[in-house]
Amino acid sequence: MSASAITRVDGPAIVLRGDDVDTDRIVPARFLKAITFDGLEAACFADDRAEAARAGGVHPFDDPARRSARVLLVESNFGCGSSREHAPQALYRRGIRAIVGRSFAEIFFGNAVAIGLACATVPADAGDALMRAAESDPRAEAVVDLVAREVRLGAIRAPATMPDAARSSLTSGTWDVTGLLLAQYDEVERVAAQLEYLRDFQ
Amino acid sequence: MPETLFRKVWDRHAVRTLANGQTQLYIGLHLIHEVTSPQAFDALAERGWPVKAPHRTFATVDHILPTRSVARPLVDPMAETMTAALERNCRAHGIPLFDPASGNQGIVHVIGPELGLTQPGLTITCGDSHTSTHGAFGAVAFGIGTSQVRDVLASQCLAVSPLRVRRITVTGRLAPGVYAKDVILAIIHTLGVGGGAGFAYEYGGDAIDRMSMDERMTICNMSIEGGARIGYVNPDQTTIDYLRGRRFAPAGDAFDRAAAWWRTLASDAGAPYDDQVTIDAGRLAPMVTWGIDPGQSVPVDAAVPRPDGLAPADRARLAEAAAFMDLTPGRPIAGTRIDVAFIGSCTNGRLSDLREAARVVAGRRVAAHVRALVVPGSQAVAAAAAREGLPDIFQAAGFEWRHAGCSMCLAMNPDRLEGREVCASSSNRNFKGRQGSPTGRTLLMSPAMVAAAAVAGEVVDVRQVALAGASA
Numbered sequence: 308m309s310a311s312a313i314t315r316v317d318g319p320a321i322v323l324r325g326d327d328v329d330t331d332r333i334v335p336a337r338f339l340k341a342i343t344f345d346g347l348e349a350a351c352f353a354d355d356r357a358e359a360a361r362a363g364g365v366h367p368f369d370d371p372a373r374r375s376a377r378v379l380l381v382e383s384n385f386g387c388g389s390s391r392e393h394a395p396q397a398l399y400r401r402g403i404r405a406i407v408g409r410s411f412a413e414i415f416f417g418n419a420v421a422i423g424l425a426c427a428t429v430p431a432d433a434g435d436a437l438m439r440a441a442e443s444d445p446r447a448e449a450v451v452d453l454v455a456r457e458v459r460l461g462a463i464r465a466p467a468t469m470p471d472a473a474r475s476s477l478t479s480g481t482w483d484v485t486g487l488l489l490a491q492y493d494e495v496e497r498v499a500a501q502l503e504y505l506r507d508f509q
Numbered sequence: 510m511p512e513t514l515f516r517k518v519w520d521r522h523a524v525r526t527l528a529n530g531q532t533q534l535y536i537g538l539h540l541i542h543e544v545t546s547p548q549a550f551d552a553l554a555e556r557g558w559p560v561k562a563p564h565r566t567f568a569t570v571d572h573i574l575p576t577r578s579v580a581r582p583l584v585d586p587m588a589e590t591m592t593a594a595l596e597r598n599c600r601a602h603g604i605p606l607f608d609p610a611s612g613n614q615g616i617v618h619v620i621g622p623e624l625g626l627t628q629p630g631l632t633i634t635c636g637d638s639h640t641s642t643h644g645a646f647g648a649v650a651f652g653i654g655t656s657q658v659r660d661v662l663a664s665q666c667l668a669v670s671p672l673r674v675r676r677i678t679v680t681g682r683l684a685p686g687v688y689a690k691d692v693i694l695a696i697i698h699t700l701g702v703g704g705g706a707g708f709a710y711e712y713g714g715d716a717i718d719r720m721s722m723d724e725r726m727t728i729c730n731m732s733i734e735g736g737a738r739i740g741y742v743n744p745d746q747t748t749i750d751y752l753r754g755r756r757f758a759p760a761g762d763a764f765d766r767a768a769a770w771w772r773t774l775a776s777d778a779g780a781p782y783d784d785q786v787t788i789d790a791g792r793l794a795p796m797v798t799w800g801i802d803p804g805q806s807v808p809v810d811a812a813v814p815r816p817d818g819l820a821p822a823d824r825a826r827l828a829e830a831a832a833f834m835d836l837t838p839g840r841p842i843a844g845t846r847i848d849v850a851f852i853g854s855c856t857n858g859r860l861s862d863l864r865e866a867a868r869v870v871a872g873r874r875v876a877a878h879v880r881a882l883v884v885p886g887s888q889a890v891a892a893a894a895a896r897e898g899l900p901d902i903f904q905a906a907g908f909e910w911r912h913a914g915c916s917m918c919l920a921m922n923p924d925r926l927e928g929r930e931v932c933a934s935s936s937n938r939n940f941k942g943r944q945g946s947p948t949g950r951t952l953l954m955s956p957a958m959v960a961a962a963a964v965a966g967e968v969v970d971v972r973q974v975a976l977a978g979a980s981a
Contacts, residue, residue: 331938331942331943332941335942339572340573340585340591342547343547355941358947384702384703389919390637390653391545392636392654395654414654418656421654421656422656472530473529485659487533491525492664498524498535502535503770504537507770508766
């Protein structure tokens, strides 16, 4: 995967309410029975969507008006639980390119950035305003601006934060780090050679 | 200058600061399994990269393995495909694979320690969030996603940002019937399921000092359920005694040299912590989750919480959980009828867990309406349990005794809840749908509490069951 810089994501938004949305809900474990990530978009919130349908409602991910959403608006501790990268992979394959919320679980956040899926944090009141605005107008375009550190939707401009490391990886197109980790490998070997458990206890 | 164990281990493994400000960290031990590794191996193949350190990489099959029969080919074609892919990848790259034929297969977080692979002072990664388990030995161990599995396979390194350290001091003597599981459930309840974000949790205090390695692993295992990617305990004599004689632990003089080094890694007196919390474990009762995240727990003698006085977001979360669980706020959690009892998982599938559960079920019968199973954490645990006659005790009581694996903790194999079943489970997650049925319900508790619930057919205070047994 050759990475190109991501400085902003714009497109329609989809709103997913609720704190502590875990990765089992984003992708239930039965969809992990595979040796590729292909087709995972169909697994996004599979059980929650069925639950909503049973209750006579429509889950946001089943709403035809949100089919082309590129920005996902969430609440706090999004992506907690299992380390399955299948969760951000599924969202990415569904078309989501940025997630905006109050906070993210750490492993999920790292997995998302590692595939070029931006996760930006906004204050609670701004997040609420963004969600209400997006809910009331499915066609409203959200802009997640990683350079200006801002999320815009209609008249709303919300200050957005992201750890510097993640932001610079995305804006410089260097989130795929394997090559970097292999560079000047003699330095790695020097560190390994000084580790007591590799050097002295064999 | 006094330092924490986290800082000492981190600094020793830091290779350089990357352009984005992250640390390139050398990984001392990489554990892999069949679910999160195949795409990573494919990525290596695409780029023509070898596995950099196959001798620091170890594999097992745990998530998808059926627990009734592991005869090949596996009955589920996709389980067979995933197992075969792992075998192929391990063979191609010279990675040791602990499969059922080896006699050392089991849940990755159970076999790492029991083989002596997990040692103090290592950085350890695995494509599984419960990698925090290995921190019980004073390792810096954390779960990663598949892209990072690729990074470690290719470079034996990761790009990571440092964490802050929260010291959690656990004091007091656990009352009979109260276990490490209850301590960690209480910690998560107190600090919140997202409270550990950005932190490594250091567990210490006299209650932790008295704990066995199995108990410390239970605590560290569920750090991630509190949002902390890493949890650890400083190495001490208990750690050293556990590791002596293990297959991959240093032997002879090298062991003594290693043990001396391990002791130097413990956090120094006066080490700087970013936060400190104290929990009085002497006051704890057995805990039971009533909701849809591991923070939603109550003492077994308490009631499902009422929404009064909660913030709106918390009230919404409580209402969602109570509705999904079909539990009434204000009603006691004890007496909740169960359909299934599951004893196992990387949290509570070790020998000491099975012993405690067996003590409760010995001479009793599982309630007629309850389906009960024990899934040992590893083949070695199963063998050790057999030497003590535990399978007979469980089977005489009406439990099924199964082959080692992750099983019904996440139901990637045929062991799963059906429909709205309620499961008393010794595992780690009570998320909606976690145990295989989208509408299935999970009550997390200690293995002894699961055993007591299996017998009673409903949630019951194990302290009362044990007392009844003593007076009979």
